[in-house]
Amino acid sequence: MSLRSILAGTGVALITPFKKDLTVDFNALEKTINYVxxxxxESLVTLGTTGETPTLSREExxxxxxxxxxxxxxxxxxxxxxxxxDTAGIIKDLETFxxxxxxxxLxxxxxxxxxxQEGLYQHFKALAAVSPKPLLLYNVPGRTGRNLRASTSIRLANEVENIAGIKEATDDxxxxxxxxxxxxxxxxxxxxDDALILPQIACGFDGVISVAANTFPKDFSSMVRLCLKGDFVAARAIHxxxxxxxxxxxEENNPAGVKAFMHEQGLIENILRLPLTPVSQELQETISEFLKTL
Known part of the structure; x- marks a missing residue:
């Protein structure tokens, strides 16, 4: 079975819950895993951006x-x-994790x-050469400051055997x-991009790696499955x-927003590591009111 079949549908980019002392809250992480x-x-992604990975130690x-x-x-x-x-540092992680x-x-x-674009190509080619598992590219220009062009992604897909897919987070x-x-x-x-998945599946996307699925897993994954079946009328209602x-x-930051939602749902403490901070009180109250409408 191809990776395209295995990872179709809704993947969730897991948060990393913290305790008030800023250590990892493994009990809340287990609760979140079971909840989604x-x-x-259909799948989980651990140690993505939503997991505040830049603030986690190697041991964590x-x-x-x-x-x-x-x-x-x-x-x-x-x-x-x-x-x-740091390409060399990532290679070391791929060899030792x-x-x-x-x-x-991912x-x-x-x-x-x-x-x-040549630098991006050579970077991913070097990672794919040592990765023990198929490599998924992740293009998120709003965070990285550089767009991985479609032509570069397709060049990697065609020329580098161990590159098996892409998470595309551009609104283009x-x-x-x-x-x-x-x-x-x-x-x-x-x-x-959670808000664009419906039209993107209409264009031919295979699914999503979602932030929203941390807090709305049932509705969100149902919507994606409906889209993949071609039932866009039913999917639009959920969308x-x-x-x-x-x-x-x-509105203010990811994952501050999703942690605010999950705190309201009783799943986690509303704790982030600096430089991230919880959402404003005004937004927290708006989130609380929105959840009541669901």
Missing amino acids: IDGGV RLDIIQFTYEKVKNRVPVVVGVGGN PLDKATAI STSPYYSKPT MQQCMELIRDRPANFLVVSG YKLLKGYDLLF
Whole structure:
């Protein structure tokens, strides 16, 4: 079975819950894992941006990977985020992290450095050469400062054997359609933008790696499955019910927004590590009122 089949549907970019002393709250992480799997998501992504990975020590990341495997218990595939802007450092992580139980590796484009398209190509080619699992590209120009163009993604897909897909988080629908038009047959294309997944599936996307699915797993994953079946009438009803929620999730910061939602739902403490801070009191109250409408 191809990775395109295995990771179709809704993947959730897991948060990392913290206790008030800022240590990782593994009890809340277990509760979150069970909540999203019971809600119907098809896969989990650990150590993504939503997991506040830049603030986690190497030891914490290793512990979170192993804990996630243990608590998922093979119920759904697990994708592990291994990325950054130091190619050599990421290669070391890929060679030493416990990735045997991972289905794939998700690696973001290098942030801050703003390499050329050739630099991006060579970066991902170097990672793919050592990755023990299929590599998924992650294009999120709003965070990295550099867009991974569709032409570069397709070049990687065609020329580098171990690159199996992409999480595309641009709002450029023309670029999204070029990806779908030109991709190899088994190349996975999933969204990184919750608000755009409905039209993107209409264009040919295979699914999404979602922030919203942390807090709305049942509704969100149902909507994505309806889209993939071509039932856009039923999917639109759910999409528009959640649409304001997407705005609230990202109004001030991700993952501050999703943590505010999950705190209101009684799943986690509303704790983030600096430089991130909880959402404003005004937004917290708006989130609380929105949840009551659901």
